[in-house]
Amino acid sequence: MEKIVEQGLLYDFYGELLTEHQRRIYEDVVFNDMSLSEIxxxxxxxxxxxxxxxxxxxxxxxxxxxxxxxxxxxxxxxETVEQIEKISSEENVKLLARQILEEM
Amino acid sequence: MEKIVEQGLLYDFYGELLTEHQRRIYEDVVFNDMSLSEIxxxxxxxxxxxxxxxxxxxxxxxxxxxxxxxxxxxxxxxETVEQIEKISSEENVKLLARQILEEM
Structure with missing residues (x-):
């Protein structure tokens, strides 16, 4: 996985466990694409x-x-959600399956 | 929620973030039903x-x-998994939905 993508994902899941100060700077690098010198x-x-x-x-x-x-x-x-979307013929079930990814 | 149930759930999700020593004692109380004096x-x-x-x-x-x-x-x-189980008429989809809870 590309490093910046992995950093973004890790931040999505665990960013709340960093301090406010760390979060601000980490976001500037990972999401706002700022250079170290700018920050x-x-x-x-x-x-x-x-x-x-x-x-x-x-x-x-x-x-x-x-x-x-x-x-x-x-x-x-x-992966399991994508399997459900692939094999199910029920539209409302597919929508619910997709919704699970938003709930995590 | 009953306290011991909530403790068990919290431990299932975050127990890995406690120290080994804390984990052992917490498990004795919450899962092994030991008294404080015994521990x-x-x-x-x-x-x-x-x-x-x-x-x-x-x-x-x-x-x-x-x-x-x-x-x-x-x-x-x-809740979403249970909705899928309820409304879907496809057995393999229901099984996959149930599987999601094990994967979390």
Whole structure:
């Protein structure tokens, strides 16, 4: 998986477990496509500081995944939902199956 | 919800985020139905120590739920799965829907 995609997914599942400060900077890198220098200037910290913070967040988020496996579970459920969509001939059932992915 | 049931559910979702020591004692209370005195003796700590540890674990687990909402999400998905089971006339689809709850 491309790194930025994986970071985005990990953040979707575990971002709430980071501090507010970490979240703001992680979002700037992963979702707002800002450079480390831009963020450093905006936050009044060094470029290296931003770099270290991102590394630390990556480790934290991966640590949670290694214990809770939410991405892994979501990916399995997604496959099952897609199977239901594929084999069912009932439109209302397909909609409900798709809805499950929004509920997770 | 009965307290011991809620504790069991929280533990199912977030138990991996407790320490090994906390997990062992929490399991003894919640799943093995041991008394605080029995656990205190077994672990060589005071009854009050066991009591405090359980309280702390409860707070930790509830803290994770307040941020990640996994019980809440599971409960929504469960309702949707039950709707699929109710309205679908396709047996293989019902089985796949039920399977989703195991995958979470």
């Amino acid at each position: 450093a200037e905006e936050q009044g910290i060094s470029r290296q500081g931003v770099h270290d913070l991102i590394k630390r967040c990556d480790r934290t988020l991966l640590g949670y995944e290694s214990r809770l496996h939410l991405l892994e579970k979501f990916s399995r459920v997604k | 205190a003796e077994e672990q060589g700590i005071s009854r009050q120590g066991v009591h405090d540890l359980i309280k702390r674990c409860d707070r930790t687990l509830l803290g994770y739920e307040s941020r990640l909402h996994l019980l809440e999400k599971f409960s929504r998905v469960k």
